Amino acid sequence: MSLTTTRAGAEAPATGATARRSRGSAARRPFTGLLFVTPTAVIVAGLFLVPLAILVSMSFMDWPLLGTPQFDGLDNYRHLAHDNQFIGAITFTLLYTAITTVVLFAVAFVLVAVSNSPRRGARFYRTAFFLPYVVGTAAASTMWWVDSSDRLGIFNQALQAVHLTDKPVGFLDTPGKALFSVITLVTWKFVGFQMVVLLVGVQSIPGELYEAARVDGASTMQRLRYITLPGIKPTLALLTVLSVTGSLLAFDQFYVLTHGGPDNSTMTVVLALYNKAFQSYRLGDAAAEAVVLLVALILLNFVQLRLLRTKED
């Protein structure tokens, strides 16, 4: 987790490349090299490139569950434009993504402040914050669903014990409360990951910078503003990419906790996609939806990677 290991890892590919050019032994055995990467090539071709091509062609076809698929041009895409559930799902997913990204960062900064402390116990706190991350989303969502129950849930019990409410809250009863419940779950489960990655970023800033600033009489706020923040900019950009992509593709937590309800108010894009493909078996329409999602995410990734690069300069 220190600066040295990070930098050494980053430079390794460069030295490897020089060694390869200066020494020709490997280049003389191209066939052996191919043998080593054959499993990779087979899997990438068969389970990634071919399905990708099928997906695109499916999106231009009427693809019934039984019977022969037929080319239907842009029909599937036209259906999408008039599909209110799909449009509603996009709006909701964007809202969810925006809130989740902000909340995750806000909480993660607090946790970094705690777990980056030189005090005794910081290591224990760090582990405690990270543990929920290794629990599977389906298991965590199931747990949250039990805890949110009006009848038997501990959340209501705890709120009533401290007299914050005198009757059950109904955590999943209204669209607003259901969204709130999913966001608390997601924060609890994923914020530990944000914290660890941010810690790596913070700890890779050379300590001399802080010492020099202290000698020059910079305040804590100034050190934060002029040393820490610029130092972790690439990390922040990377976490934004991961958090935005992850939230746009949210499925498990909604499928288990709210099932898209109440009244389809928490229907995410991937949940709508799943329903279309595997509940209503409209495979062509689902493929078109997937292609739209795919193109949107690739564009988004490009834009964000661009930002990441300029921030590194």
Add this chain to the structure above:
Amino acid sequence: MTTEAARRLTRSTLFHLVSMALAIAFLFPLLWALLNSFKSKSEANQQPPTWFPHSLSIANYRSLAGFDQGIGTYLTNSVLLAVLTVIGSVVVCVLGGYGFARFAFRGRTLLFAATLGILMVPYATILLPLYIVLGHLGLQNSLIGLALVLVMFQLPFGIYLMRNSFESVPRELEEAALVDGASSFGAMRHVSLRIVLPGVVTVALFSFLTSWNEYLAPLIFLNDGSKYTLPVMLVNIRYASYNIIDFGALQAGVVVAMMPCLLVYLLLQRFYVSGLVTGALRG
């Protein structure tokens, strides 16, 4: 001097109060599921819930044994899937990583780019055509097919990590073995593999956690109850609408599903963090 010491004590106390409150908030749901799973049937389904079990019982775990095919089946499937995925990921990533690190061959850059390209494509969008491809291969509704798909999703991270690990091993170390007549594979296996072992553990750890926790892919690819994995079973108990949901059994199921992950993480933390650093460097 004493005021300075007092101030330091106050600060430290305040720090630990806040941190401890946060730590409890994060650990509490995990602990509560554990406590609940050992309550008696009636206590686990009692309204309002009790904070601590009045008596300890394994009745909830027993009823898991009677749910549909029985938890034994689901546990076996989960273990089988994890073993297949971990072995598959490690073998493919070690071989591929070594190939990319040590050899020049036609299409090398292209294949590497295509492998990393898996990251660019949202996981959920490609499951639909994968369902069709697996059908053609006769691997639909099979744990082997599912494991292959999960291995594919591990490739970008695993290949990248193993390639970098092998590249940081000096060639000279292998040269001696090659001169002695070892094959490339032999040199890799006997010389470099030992050095890159931490990377191998990281790949294994990540693919274990992925396969153990994955929900959407098994939900789509497995349509036979006897093939279901633990996460699928859990959600099925939650949606077992034909009878009243057994909260105790549900909590016990959550415990069975999460314990291996928590233990593996606590044992192999070191490899997990180094993996995250590599992942973070990817950007």
